Amino acid sequence: MLYILSNSPLHCNFIILLDILNKNDDLILIQDGILAGLSNSFFHKKIKQIKSQKKISIFAIHDDITARGLLNNFSKEIIIIDYNKFVSLTIKHKQQILWS
Secondary structure, eight states: OEEEEOSOGGGTTHHHHHHHOOTTOEEEEOGGGGGGGBTTSHHHHHHHHHHHHSOOEEEEEHHHHHHTTOGGGBOTTSEEEOHHHHHHHHHHOSOEEEEO
16 A cells, blocks of 8 residues: 655644554655754654654655655655656556545
């Protein structure tokens, strides 16, 4: 399953999202959702914890990160992708959930 987070993790129940992720699920952080990938944040620590427990991949859109000037403060554990890879992930996963 592909999960897409578009809102800030402060404005949704991000912890529940991480809890429901299963093995081989993918999560894409877009728009304000990329705030979850800020290095050394509370949410970043939760992401690292869940990645060590489950085999999931977490991605973030490069343009959204750079538009907010956060590239230098972004987690190395999150894979930064472009829109072509975003489309590839939507093709890979027939089931998708937009988490907001």
